[in-house]
Amino acid sequence: MTDELLRWRDEFPALDRSVYMVSHSLGAMPRRAYDHLKEYADLWVNKGINAWEDWLPEVDRAAERVGKIINAPKGSMVMATNVSQIQALVASCFDYTAPRNKVVFTALNFPTVSYVWHEERRRGAEVVVVGAGDGVHAPMEELLAAIDERTLLVPISHVLFRSSAIKDVAAVVARCKAVGAMVMLDCYQSTGTVPVDVQALDVDFACGGSVKWLCGGPGAAYLYVRKDRIGQLRPRTTGWFGHEKPFAFTMPEQKFAPNIWRFMAGTPAVAALYQARAGAEIVGQIGVDAIRRKSLRQTATIIERCDAAGWTVNTPRADAERGGSVCFDFASSDRVAKALNATGFLCDWRPNSGIRMSPHFYTTDEEVGRFLAEVERLRTSA
Ligand SMILES: Cc1ncc(COP(=O)(O)O)c(C=O)c1O
Numbered sequence: 519m520t521d522e523l524l525r526w527r528d529e530f531p532a533l534d535r536s537v538y539m540v541s542h543s544l545g546a547m548p549r550r551a552y553d554h555l556k557e558y559a560d561l562w563v564n565k566g567i568n569a570w571e572d573w574l575p576e577v578d579r580a581a582e583r584v585g586k587i588i589n590a591p592k593g594s595m596v597m598a599t600n601v602s603q604i605q606a607l608v609a610s611c612f613d614y615t616a617p618r619n620k621v622v623f624t625a626l627n628f629p630t631v632s633y634v635w636h637e638e639r640r641r642g643a644e645v646v647v648v649g650a651g652d653g654v655h656a657p658m659e660e661l662l663a664a665i666d667e668r669t670l671l672v673p674i675s676h677v678l679f680r681s682s683a684i685k686d687v688a689a690v691v692a693r694c695k696a697v698g699a700m701v702m703l704d705c706y707q708s709t710g711t712v713p714v715d716v717q718a719l720d721v722d723f724a725c726g727g728s729v730k731w732l733c734g735g736p737g738a739a740y741l742y743v744r745k746d747r748i749g750q751l752r753p754r755t756t757g758w759f760g761h762e763k764p765f766a767f768t769m770p771e772q773k774f775a776p777n778i779w780r781f782m783a784g785t786p787a788v789a790a791l792y793q794a795r796a797g798a799e800i801v802g803q804i805g806v807d808a809i810r811r812k813s814l815r816q817t818a819t820i821i822e823r824c825d826a827a828g829w830t831v832n833t834p835r836a837d838a839e840r841g842g843s844v845c846f847d848f849a850s851s852d853r854v855a856k857a858l859n860a861t862g863f864l865c866d867w868r869p870n871s872g873i874r875m876s877p878h879f880y881t882t883d884e885e886v887g888r889f890l891a892e893v894e895r896l897r898t899s900a
Pocket of ligand 1: 707
């Protein structure tokens with residue numbers, strides 16, 4: 519069988535020097551990132567202050583590149599630095615007037631999301647964290663039952679970082695709509711490997727970043743806000759780039775931009791947007807449907823091999839419930855993960871999940887086999 523997607527391998531020099539199974543954490547660097555960072559630096563050195571003529575439009579261009587991947591309409595996406603900052607930015611829009619002051623989520627969210635919302639208790643938020651269920655699947659019944667007429671917002675992960683389980687977003691959105699609550703989707707672990715359509719899902723907010731499946735390195739996170747919500751929200755976390763006329767330098771109060779730029783705060787970190795360009799372009803060009811087909815095939819093979827080896831699989835087996843990674847565990851898996859990384863078999867390890875292994879569009883079937891053989895070799899060597 520020919521694998522069309524392997525023609526992209528040449529674009530990723532890291533693949534020549536490692537077996538790259540860690541795209542859920544840090545996607546491989548595209549060769550073109552060198553060129554784009556040079557373009558950024560050349561603008562600076564050649565144009566000085568006038569570099570902003572090129573740099574500033576890059577903010578919207580970066581937003582559109584990711585917007586295309588998650589089907590966000592033009593003008594509904596803005597760039598920031600990381601998801602923690604974005605969660606805090608969205609939180610800063612609310613005043614938690616009782617009785618609608620509840621924020622509800624599960625213990626399987628990425629911890630940073632939980633940390634941000636817990637701090638909102640100081641401003642009147644009532645934070646309800648439902649359990650971790652079996653630690654693999656989101657405890658949907660408990661979550662849906664906790665969402666009521668007093669719920670303001672439900673921040674959820676599309677794909678859980680701990681198990682790669684796909685959350686039933688439609689069920690959460692339906693429940694939230696029934697009680698008048700909002701949904702914030704963290705699609706960091708899905709964008710680029712599992713199809714995401716923020717309009718079809720009808721979430722109020724979505725966010726994620728460049729570091730993982732989008733192969734963009736750190737610093738280019740994105741926030742989607744449903745168009746009808748944009749004008750209703752006034753973030754307290756703000757700054758001059760969120761002003762309707764930043765270069766009028768008016769005092770003393772914020773006058774919010776009427777569009778998505780009201781969610782900007784201060785000067786954008788433009789270099790990260792140049793760095794993230796190639797990865798988002800490549801994923802957009804390939805298309806997530808093709809990436810997903812290949813991912814399902816390779817992750818199914820990994821699960822079969824783990825079963826044959828007698829390892830515990832901490833990722834759902836059903837295609838429709840499984841994201842782009844497979845988490846598997848056995849005694850001393852942490853030791854094995856360390857040894858793998860020391861010899862260029864890149865992966866990571868998380869408590870209660872074990873080794874997280876993630877093929878991406880650039881992974882060969884031979885690499886999948888070689889990685890698993892190395893796991894077994896290290897597991898059985900003292
Ligand atoms: C689901 C999810 N959300 C958020 C993050 C990271 O957040 P931040 O961009 O603030 O580092 C991760 C990273 O591991 C993640 O897996």
